[in-house]
Amino acid sequence: KQEVTQIPAALSVPEGENLVLNCSFTDSAIYNLQWFRQDPGKGLTSLLLIQSSQREQTSGRLNASLDKSSGRSTLYIAASQPGDSATYLCAVLLNYGQNFVFGPGTRLSVLP
Amino acid sequence: DAGVIQSPRHEVTEMGQEVTLRCKPISGHDYLFWYRQTMMRGLELLIYFNNNVPIDDSGMPEDRFSAKMPNASFSTLKIQPSEPRDSAVYFCASSGTGQETQYFGPGTRLLVL
Numbered sequence: 195k196q197e198v199t200q201i202p203a204a205l206s207v208p209e210g211e212n213l214v215l216n217c218s219f220t221d222s223a224i225y226n227l228q229w230f231r232q233d234p235g236k237g238l239t240s241l242l243l244i245q246s247s248q249r250e251q252t253s254g255r256l257n258a259s260l261d262k263s264s265g266r267s268t269l270y271i272a273a274s275q276p277g278d279s280a281t282y283l284c285a286v287l288l289n290y291g292q293n294f295v296f297g298p299g300t301r302l303s304v305l306p
Numbered sequence: 307d308a309g310v311i312q313s314p315r316h317e318v319t320e321m322g323q324e325v326t327l328r329c330k331p332i333s334g335h336d337y338l339f340w341y342r343q344t345m346m347r348g349l350e351l352l353i354y355f356n357n358n359v360p361i362d363d364s365g366m367p368e369d370r371f372s373a374k375m376p377n378a379s380f381s382t383l384k385i386q387p388s389e390p391r392d393s394a395v396y397f398c399a400s401s402g403t404g405q406e407t408q409y410f411g412p413g414t415r416l417l418v419l
Binding site for chain 1: 310339348349351354356361362397399405406407408409410411412413415
């Protein structure tokens with residue numbers, strides 16, 4: 195059974211810092227991996243999707259990497275801003291299904 | 307497109323009552339997913355549909371939960387009878403092919419007293 199974990203569970207940084215969020219998964223037979231953002235009381239918004247054949251994806255100040263063999267992905271946020279404060283979840287899509295398995299999320303606070 | 311639409315946004319009910327949650331997916335999307343989110347268990351997939359047909363309902367907690375998708379633009383998740391442990395945020399999401407990104411609705415916050 196696929197299990198997804200995220201470290202740290204919570205993170206608080208001053209504005210302007212670069213930071214890294216970590217995601218680990220136990221079964222490397224994945225089709226793709228996504229990073230989502232969830233604001234309090236809201237639904238999830240997709241940030242980046244990495245196909246299993248890719249190593250990384252970039253969108254603005256966000257960069258996500260994937261090392262499928264080691265079961266790890268990282269989300270790098272450059273020059274963090276208070277508006278980045280949210281919970282970030284990673285999710286993996288298995289090769290043998292159409293449903294994502296989600297991690298528990300990392301709650302990020304960027305202090306002005 | 308208005309995105310995924312869910313109703314109601316908030317629901318407070320008493321134990322034993324029937325609860326019906328509604329979802330309208332993004333037009334043209336073939337896949338619809340129902341999730342439940344709690345502090346203790348995180349985000350859990352309950353059931354998903356492909357072209358209105360239920361494909362995997364292994365996440366449905368028990369027989370009190372049922373889901374239907376009578377047409378491509380509407381789905382319901384029903385809990386009967388409801389219990390306090392069903393209190394959670396229920397999300398609906400849709401995607402084009404099932405292997406693309408999923409688009410989430412705003413969720414229904416359910417409180418069962």
